[in-house]
Amino acid sequence: MTAAALLAGLAVFGLLTGVAAGLLGVGGGILMVPFLTLAVGLSQHAAEATSLVVVLPTAIAASVELRRRGVGDLGVSLRFGVVGALGAAGGALLALALPASTLRVVFAIFLALVGLRLVRDGIGPATSIPYQTAVDPPGRSEGDSPSRDEAGT
Amino acid sequence: MLSSLLMGDPASTSAPVAPAARLLDPQLVAIGVFGGVLSGLLGVGGGVIMVPLLVLWARYGQRDAHAASLGAIIPISIAGALTYGVAGRVYWADAAALAVGAVVGARFGAGLLARIDERALKVVFGCFLILVAVTMGARA
Numbered sequence: 001m002t003a004a005a006l007l008a009g010l011a012v013f014g015l016l017t018g019v020a021a022g023l024l025g026v027g028g029g030i031l032m033v034p035f036l037t038l039a040v041g042l043s044q045h046a047a048e049a050t051s052l053v054v055v056l057p058t059a060i061a062a063s064v065e066l067r068r069r070g071v072g073d074l075g076v077s078l079r080f081g082v083v084g085a086l087g088a089a090g091g092a093l094l095a096l097a098l099p100a101s102t103l104r105v106v107f108a109i110f111l112a113l114v115g116l117r118l119v120r121d122g123i124g125p126a127t128s129i130p131y132q133t134a135v136d137p138p139g140r141s142e143g144d145s146p147s148r149d150e151a152g153t
Numbered sequence: 154m155l156s157s158l159l160m161g162d163p164a165s166t167s168a169p170v171a172p173a174a175r176l177l178d179p180q181l182v183a184i185g186v187f188g189g190v191l192s193g194l195l196g197v198g199g200g201v202i203m204v205p206l207l208v209l210w211a212r213y214g215q216r217d218a219h220a221a222s223l224g225a226i227i228p229i230s231i232a233g234a235l236t237y238g239v240a241g242r243v244y245w246a247d248a249a250a251l252a253v254g255a256v257v258g259a260r261f262g263a264g265l266l267a268r269i270d271e272r273a274l275k276v277v278f279g280c281f282l283i284l285v286a287v288t289m290g291a292r293a
Contacts, residue, residue: 006247006250007246007247007250008250010247010250010251010254011250011251011253011254012254013251013254014250014251014252014253014254014255014258015254015255015257015258015261016254016258017251017254017255017258018254018255018256018257018258018259018260018261018262019258019259019261019262019265020258020262020278021255021258021259021262022258022259022260022261022262022265023262023265023269023271023274024271024274024275024278026200026201027197027198027199027200027201027226028198028251028255028259029192029195029196029197029198030197030201030282032196032251033195033196033197034285034288034289036247037289038285038288038289038292040247042244042247043242045237045240045242046242046243046244047196048195048196048237048242049196049234049237049238049240049242049243049244050196050242050243050244050247050248050251051196051197052192052193052196052197052230052233052234052237053230053234053237053238053243053245053248053252054248054251054252054255055192055197055198055226055230055234056226056227056230056231056234057252057255057256058198058252058255058256058259059198059223059224059226059227059230060227061256061259061260062223062259063220063223063224063227065260066219066220066223071216071217071219071220072216072217072219072220072221072223072224073217073220073221074220074224076181076221076224077220077221077222077223077224077225077227078224078225078227078228079177079181080177080178080181080182080184080185080221080225081185081189081224081225081226081227081228081229082185082228083177083181083182083185083186083189084184084185084186084187084188084189084192084199084225084228084229085189085228085229085231085232085233086186086189086232087185087186087187087188087189087190087192087193087229088189088190088192088193088199088229088230088232088233088236089189089193089232089233089235089236090189090190090193091189091190091191091192091193091194091195091233092193092194092232092233092236092237093193093236094190094193094194095193095194095195095196096236096237096240096242101293102293103194104289104290104292104293105289105290105293106194106195107195107196107289108286108287108289108290108293109286109290110191110195111282111283111285111286111289112282112283112286112287114201114279114282115278115279115280115281115282115283115285115286116279116283117279118275118276118278118279118282119275119276119279119280119283120279121272121275121279122272122273122274122275122276122279123272123276
């Protein structure tokens with residue numbers, strides 16, 4: 001019963017992180033890791049490990065959706081992602097080698113920096129990165145080849 | 154004739170190189186490794202650093218940067234999750250429950266995007282993240 005309630009709560013929280021990720025352009029991990037440590041009580045390492053397992057299907061679902069809309073070049077993304085995967089394994093090994101309290105402080109600093117950037121983007125001039133154009137619902141430009149110059153260079 | 158050889162064809166020199174034309178851009182490699190290390194170390198996707206780097210450094214458009222980052226996160230998160238999984242740190246049932254909600258929520262969030270003022274939301278959300286960061290730091 002309590003285990004079922006916990007899983008139901010996690011699914012609801014997953015829904016909220018998904019909505020926030022779609023709205024703000026920040027990934028779910030930034031929300032899931034603090035939630036899993038502070039609210040669910042997982043260790044920092046377990047929270048990060050579990051968060052990464054959730055990031056995978058979310059990224060696949062979003063990539064499938066973007067591909068359907070003709071945005072981006074999945075082949076190029078996967079190729080540089082495979083190189084990035086080496087970095088990810090290294091980063092995870094580094095995290096596993098660190099004590100939980102140190103890792104938590106590193107995460108907290110990262111979280112604060114992301115928070116500051118969001119505040120800056122929200123109140124600053126229009127030179128900030130426009131997340132709102134990341135996914136634009138109307139106007140599916142399927143005929144266009146992927147352009148690198150949409151940012152207005 | 155000689156001058157045209159020296160100067161080259163203006164149309165071909167000024168044409169932007171399509172991302173798919175190169176096997177692997179060194180810039181993309183650097184961005185992927187950077188995003189990967191951050192992802193593995195902190196348990197996040199890494200898009201939070203890869204998207205700005207793709208836009209500001211690699212000159213991607215915002216939408217293409219978002220798509221490129223999401224695609225790269227697939228192999229990146231597989232490697233990170235496998236590393237933590239082998240170390241026995243993953244709570245699989247918790248992850249499955251979160252994933253069910255997150256996949257549904259992400260589609261809903263992207264649909265809401267067109268209808269709300271996301272600048273105000275960013276300020277509120279950014280302040281919230283800073284507050285959470287302080288709480289985490291205090292409990293470390």
